[in-house]
Amino acid sequence: MTKEERLKKRHRAEKRFRFYGLTSIFVALLFVVILVQNIFSKGSSAFKKTIITTEVFFDQELLEIQNGASQEEIMEADFYDTMIENLIKAYPAKNRDEEDELLKLFSGDAEIEIKKAFLNDNNLIGKTITLDLTASDDIDQLHKGNYPRDLPEERRRISDFQLVIYDYFVENKKISKNFNNYFFNNGDSRDPELAGIGGALVGSFYSILICLLLAFPVAVLASIYLEEFAPKNKITDFIEININNLAAVPSIVYGLLALQILLATIQLPRSTPLVAGITLALMTLPRIIIPCRASLKAVPPSIREGALAVGASKFQSVFHHVVPLALPGTLSGTIIGLAQALGETAPLILIGMVAFVVDIPSSPIDPSSSLPVQVYLWSESAERGFVEKTSATIMMLLSFLIVMNFIAVYLRQKFEKRWN
Amino acid sequence: MNIVLIFLITIFSVSLFFYGKSKTKTISIKDNIKLNALPKFYGYYIVLWCSIPALVFLLVWSLFEPVIIKSIIIETAANQGAIFSDKNEANLIYEKIKAIHLGTYFGDIDSILKESALAYAKFINLFTNSKVVLIFGIIIASVIYSLKKIKNNNKARDDVEVILKGLLFVSSLIAILTTLGIIFSLLFESIKFFSVINIFDYLFGTNWSPQRAFVRDASSITAAEFEELKDAFGFIPLIAGTSFIAFIAMLVAVPIGLFSGIYMAEYASIKVRRISKPIIEILAGIPTVVYGFFAALTVGPFFRQVGENLGLTVSSESALAAGLIMGIMIIPYVSSLSDDVINSVPQSLRDGSYAVGATKSETIKQVVIPAALPGIIGSVLLAVSRAIGETMIVVMAAGLAANLTINPLESTTTITTQIVMILVGDQEFDSPKTQSAFALGLTLFIATLILNYIAQRAVKKYREKYD
Numbered sequence: 001m002t003k004e005e006r007l008k009k010r011h012r013a014e015k016r017f018r019f020y021g022l023t024s025i026f027v028a029l030l031f032v033v034i035l036v037q038n039i040f041s042k043g044s045s046a047f048k049k050t051i052i053t054t055e056v057f058f059d060q061e062l063l064e065i066q067n068g069a070s071q072e073e074i075m076e077a078d079f080y081d082t083m084i085e086n087l088i089k090a091y092p093a094k095n096r097d098e099e100d101e102l103l104k105l106f107s108g109d110a111e112i113e114i115k116k117a118f119l120n121d122n123n124l125i126g127k128t129i130t131l132d133l134t135a136s137d138d139i140d141q142l143h144k145g146n147y148p149r150d151l152p153e154e155r156r157r158i159s160d161f162q163l164v165i166y167d168y169f170v171e172n173k174k175i176s177k178n179f180n181n182y183f184f185n186n187g188d189s190r191d192p193e194l195a196g197i198g199g200a201l202v203g204s205f206y207s208i209l210i211c212l213l214l215a216f217p218v219a220v221l222a223s224i225y226l227e228e229f230a231p232k233n234k235i236t237d238f239i240e241i242n243i244n245n246l247a248a249v250p251s252i253v254y255g256l257l258a259l260q261i262l263l264a265t266i267q268l269p270r271s272t273p274l275v276a277g278i279t280l281a282l283m284t285l286p287r288i289i290i291p292c293r294a295s296l297k298a299v300p301p302s303i304r305e306g307a308l309a310v311g312a313s314k315f316q317s318v319f320h321h322v323v324p325l326a327l328p329g330t331l332s333g334t335i336i337g338l339a340q341a342l343g344e345t346a347p348l349i350l351i352g353m354v355a356f357v358v359d360i361p362s363s364p365i366d367p368s369s370s371l372p373v374q375v376y377l378w379s380e381s382a383e384r385g386f387v388e389k390t391s392a393t394i395m396m397l398l399s400f401l402i403v404m405n406f407i408a409v410y411l412r413q414k415f416e417k418r419w420n
Numbered sequence: 421m422n423i424v425l426i427f428l429i430t431i432f433s434v435s436l437f438f439y440g441k442s443k444t445k446t447i448s449i450k451d452n453i454k455l456n457a458l459p460k461f462y463g464y465y466i467v468l469w470c471s472i473p474a475l476v477f478l479l480v481w482s483l484f485e486p487v488i489i490k491s492i493i494i495e496t497a498a499n500q501g502a503i504f505s506d507k508n509e510a511n512l513i514y515e516k517i518k519a520i521h522l523g524t525y526f527g528d529i530d531s532i533l534k535e536s537a538l539a540y541a542k543f544i545n546l547f548t549n550s551k552v553v554l555i556f557g558i559i560i561a562s563v564i565y566s567l568k569k570i571k572n573n574n575k576a577r578d579d580v581e582v583i584l585k586g587l588l589f590v591s592s593l594i595a596i597l598t599t600l601g602i603i604f605s606l607l608f609e610s611i612k613f614f615s616v617i618n619i620f621d622y623l624f625g626t627n628w629s630p631q632r633a634f635v636r637d638a639s640s641i642t643a644a645e646f647e648e649l650k651d652a653f654g655f656i657p658l659i660a661g662t663s664f665i666a667f668i669a670m671l672v673a674v675p676i677g678l679f680s681g682i683y684m685a686e687y688a689s690i691k692v693r694r695i696s697k698p699i700i701e702i703l704a705g706i707p708t709v710v711y712g713f714f715a716a717l718t719v720g721p722f723f724r725q726v727g728e729n730l731g732l733t734v735s736s737e738s739a740l741a742a743g744l745i746m747g748i749m750i751i752p753y754v755s756s757l758s759d760d761v762i763n764s765v766p767q768s769l770r771d772g773s774y775a776v777g778a779t780k781s782e783t784i785k786q787v788v789i790p791a792a793l794p795g796i797i798g799s800v801l802l803a804v805s806r807a808i809g810e811t812m813i814v815v816m817a818a819g820l821a822a823n824l825t826i827n828p829l830e831s832t833t834t835i836t837t838q839i840v841m842i843l844v845g846d847q848e849f850d851s852p853k854t855q856s857a858f859a860l861g862l863t864l865f866i867a868t869l870i871l872n873y874i875a876q877r878a879v880k881k882y883r884e885k886y887d
Contacts, residue, residue, distance in 0.1 A: 017781035021683025024676045225588035242595045248872040250809025256861040260605030343707025346811035
């Protein structure tokens, strides 16, 4: 091998090496794109729901209430017969079986939707109005194009007759898509078309709020102590080792801790945002302390010495000068820690947040779900409607995380002083 | 009640602040001394004394009150002739009594329950009253003490700072308390578990089937049941499955992470670096439940489809799918840590290598990487510890049955999956099955602790070398 050939070979190796590096970065970026694309393509349709425009006649004989009935009277009145009578008129069905199949095209909440219309206007007796009623999950998925209709009938959830009705609805423009308010306002439900993330949103909000209230002050005070006041001794070293180790303990271990201490020993209520918040706070604490200490460390000693030189006490130099300067870094570290806590699932499963909760929690001690746990729960369900809902929940979760991270970056870039 | 008390404590503190502040005037005028602290520090001093002892007392009281009341009530119910064979039944009776007291119980109420409910009401009343009295006593005592202390005191600021420093110290102790809490809670149940199951049967058993442990009361086990239990909690399949999935994850994460770290540290222009580094780090910020969903609903079925086309039987919960996705999640941990490590190799080493005519890749392979090796190994170990502690991806995408296999297309289970599966839903405490989850947690905790310790030491040693 001549010198030139050897040199060429070495240069080829150089190029290859560079190519490997570039490919790796490219592969990593590709994964991000695939993941996000996959979630968005599955989830974006969940923000719309399918509605069937139906004429509803309020018959006094069926309802047994008068025009101008009070709120309680309407709440107690039975709207079931009114619903049945009106819904079967949506399509000229020939017999009972056909009527049953027709009724299955509407959501389980059709009765409540009709009742709500009457609550809004209590002078509807004897009148006919057009209402937008939510369609059942199968029709919803069919209308959104997520459901193949060319399968043989026995492998479909929708019968041939229901397809005929659906086509009739489409032809007469009775079926359309609308903003899915249920997805944001409702709690969990067994029916995909009625299930929403309202309860999970509130649960997550309470959990993160409690986590913030507990973790932020303690983390700031602890990092101030360790960075500014702690003497160099064994206790301080021990605390530092502990913090570093805690930051790397798997999150599920915090779930076991919460189960044993918070639920079994102190007997706080299960499945509640209160317990979730405390658990997340314990887990987030070391993860906040580390960036807090870094931002305190970044404040140059001249600031402290300047304050001490004009007669400030150690405390005044720290609290009046160092801490305000370190605050942007501290806050952005806290927000990033909270973003991690918001996406944490495993410890919440262990403290029983996987319970099926329909009601939206009104306080932190009501049983509740949280966004990531809702993702886990729905991903176990087989219906196509829940796949869509799960992806949409992930989209909500990811957008919260993106917003939080942007705030963190903004705080750091806008307010942090550079010392050089 | 507690909220009212906290509100009252706050009001007292605020009003005492102004009282303390105005008190300084009388100190300096009457005794004609020069104050070394601003008046507000006298206010702070009283506020701290007024609020901290009362709040700490309230917290401790609230933590222990339910437990104490419960044990008293269960005891009185037992004295009155209520029969319960184990803890679960006792809990049930206690819940009934509580519900009767709140008026939300609609079952049959017999005389024992009725008496106990009355006793419960009595104790709740007694405890609440004594709590209020004690808290006011504490406030009065500590306020009197602090007022006495600020009399003739011209250095209130120093005293305030001593108290605040104590507060700072206590906050930093929370980390130690958390560690102690983890160790205590894991050990407590694990010891009970190992008193039933021999630790060697656990560590070296090759069969994991905790559903067999249907025995409810661990203290009264017959010989036949014991034989049955002995073979149900073998740890080997779990550690094998965990290591196997972590190994697949590292096969994905180490090459990709390391090469991107090297490229970013050595080749990338500032512009490329500024864009690609945060995008790769997005992978670390995505919640693991999202990866789990992706692995279970997209990657798993996709692999199965591909396998079918190739004529292979691929489980839809294959170790491969879970490992691959876990590997992707770990890429940023490897890449950013190795990026940091490579950046801290001194430039002089590279310059020396270039001076003798090495190309850039030769310099990296033969000089930079050997120099950075301890740090790189440390970052890989940290990634491994993250992989074995990762829960949601394996819960959603890996299997539930414990198989001893090295075929990546079959399903295996992991330690974390089993912990979740055992503890999800209703648990019976005092059953070896529930306790086994804590034993698994303890094993996991120790394993990650050792890995992290070695990794952190490696990185630290390496940093010191070039400082």
